[in-house]
Amino acid sequence: MRICSVVGARPQFVKAFPVSRRLRANHEEVLIHTGQHYDESLSGVFFEELDIPEPEYNLGVGSADHAPQTAEMMRLIDEVIEAESPDAVLVYGDTNSTLAAALVAAKREPILAHVEAGLRSGKWSMPEEVNRVLTDHCSDLLLTPGENAAENLRDGGIRGDVVVTGDVMYDAVLAVRDRVLDGDAPLPVPGLRPDAYALATVHRASNTDDPDRLAGILDGLTGVDIPVVLPLHPRTENALREHGLYDRAAAKVRLVDPVGYVEFLQLLANASKVATDSGGVQKEAFYLDTPCVTLRDETEWVETVEAGWNVLVGSDPDRISRALFDRSELPPKPELYGGGNAADLTVSAIETRLADAPDD
Ligand code: UD1
Ligand code: UDP
Structure with missing residues (x-):
């Protein structure tokens, strides 16, 4: 399968890192960086440290108010999707880059898969809440970090398929844990x-x-x-x-x-x-x-x-x-957000969705 992944802001580079690695093992990925974050310390450093492949497209959109930034991203992402004809568009989280790609994909052929679907703050004044609710409504495949997020979607009139994968950020932490905990x-x-x-x-x-x-x-x-x-x-x-x-x-x-x-x-x-x-x-x-x-x-x-x-x-x-x-002792930690194999489950869910059902 051929996937266009869209990233743009610091946390999305971290989220894409384990998924991109897993995707590229068996499939073709076209990585699109919107340029929402562009400083070396907010963007370049993540690609270098985590060995994330150089994006095939850097749209260079940069900073602006919400509407012009999102509109410019949409215009440019649309050109790439038309040129690349992917089977799926993969988006992460809740930034303006996420929403721009979601709106473009919803009006074109590929299916839309959303990693970190179903998160809710209940606060509509928060730009991220608008982005995540709208992205979830556009999505064909909603990949959630846990059961609570999946439950939010089941209650929320969503038309896509919901799959609990766990948190891809846990995969990312595990991938660098030895470097992080190196006492020397x-x-x-x-x-x-x-x-x-x-x-x-x-x-x-x-x-x-x-x-x-x-x-x-x-x-x-x-x-x-x-x-x-x-x-x-x-x-x-x-x-x-x-x-x-x-x-x-x-x-x-x-x-x-x-x-x-x-x-x-x-x-x-x-x-x-x-x-x-x-x-x-x-x-x-x-x-x-x-x-x-x-x-x-x-x-x-x-x-x-x-x-x-x-x-x-x-x-x-x-x-x-x-x-x-406060230095109170904390309770034992339960396992939250999956077992550190969210990237595997994400890619399997996209494979299954593409094999199973034509886009509606
Ligand atoms: C964005 C996301 C937010 C996410 C955060 C991660 C939206 C609406 N917000 O917020 O959900 O948690 O990224 O960090 O998408 N700037 C620079 N250099 C850069 C990028 C930005 O100096 O490389 C400055 C600019 O002045 C810009 C401001 O930071 O106007 C805000 O950047 P923007 O991407 O609009 O929002 P964030 O606050 O980073
Ligand atoms: N992060 C980083 N350097 C910093 C601050 C944060 O690498 O100086 C990482 C952090 O480990 C996490 C991600 O950036 O993976 C979180 O990004 P941010 O807080 O900007 O966005 P949010 O998660 O709130 O959307």
Whole structure:
């Protein structure tokens, strides 16, 4: 079979890494990079570190507001799909790149397969929620990381086939785990001691675009007596400068540039806690045994909260500090999001879908 995979933003390079490897073993893959993320630290580093094949197409769309960015992606993806005539289009997660490819595929011949289908925050003001709901409705094959996500789809008037595969990000973590846990490798940020610092990431629009929330998060991160390292997403750096918060942030937390995937997981695995509004990092924290403090009021990854390894604290400084400070023993970890073979199950599900049924 011939598959066009569409990626564009940092977490999608990580998700595509195990699937692309598995796909290319037996099938033809055409990798399309929309160019939504283009900085070396948000894009190039993942391709180099993870040995992801050079994309056959880089559309170079870059940054813009939602509508012009999505529209330009659609225009260019459509040209590629017409030229390549794939059997299936494969999309990941919930970014504008995901939605653009989904809308294009829905109006052309190939089937659409969505990895990380069925996730819901229940918050329609979140751009990712719009992207994931619409993508799920366009999809012929919905590949979910767990039963909860599949249940969301069964209740939601979806027409495609739902298959629980587990989380491809778990496959990715397992593929680099030896490099991450290599005790001889120094931590990528100098001066840190294992288990004596907290890691933080912030980039969600609801946090960066609201100066009060961003200030609350900064105050919360510094209410602890250990260093806090914050690899700074460019959206957050821009927001800190725009809201006049940059110097306050730099005085309180250790701001560093975004780091590569293996380096980030090293920082995560060795941190005493992580505070984050990232989707991917909540799961990676769980896989690497680091308790997570989520800087949001809700999460799509509810299983990590139910398991006792993740706590939702929003942007309230006291709740953030208290959660970072808390050293209570955590419950034994259940297996969430599959067994680390999600890429295999993803490719098998596409094979079966293409063999079984013509597109409707
Ligand atoms: C996007 C996704 C979000 C995902 C995140 C992963 C959407 C709507 N949002 O958010 O779901 O969690 O990626 O990191 O698709 N910028 C750079 N260099 C780059 C890319 C972006 O400086 O290489 C700056 C630009 O100023 C840009 C801003 O970051 O305007 C935001 O980038 P964008 O891709 O629009 O959204 P993210 O916040 O990265
Ligand atoms: N990540 C990274 N370097 C960093 C911060 C994050 O490699 O400095 C990785 C992280 O390990 C995860 C992915 O980027 O695999 C998460 O991306 P992000 O938080 O930007 O997006 P989200 O998951 O929220 O969509």
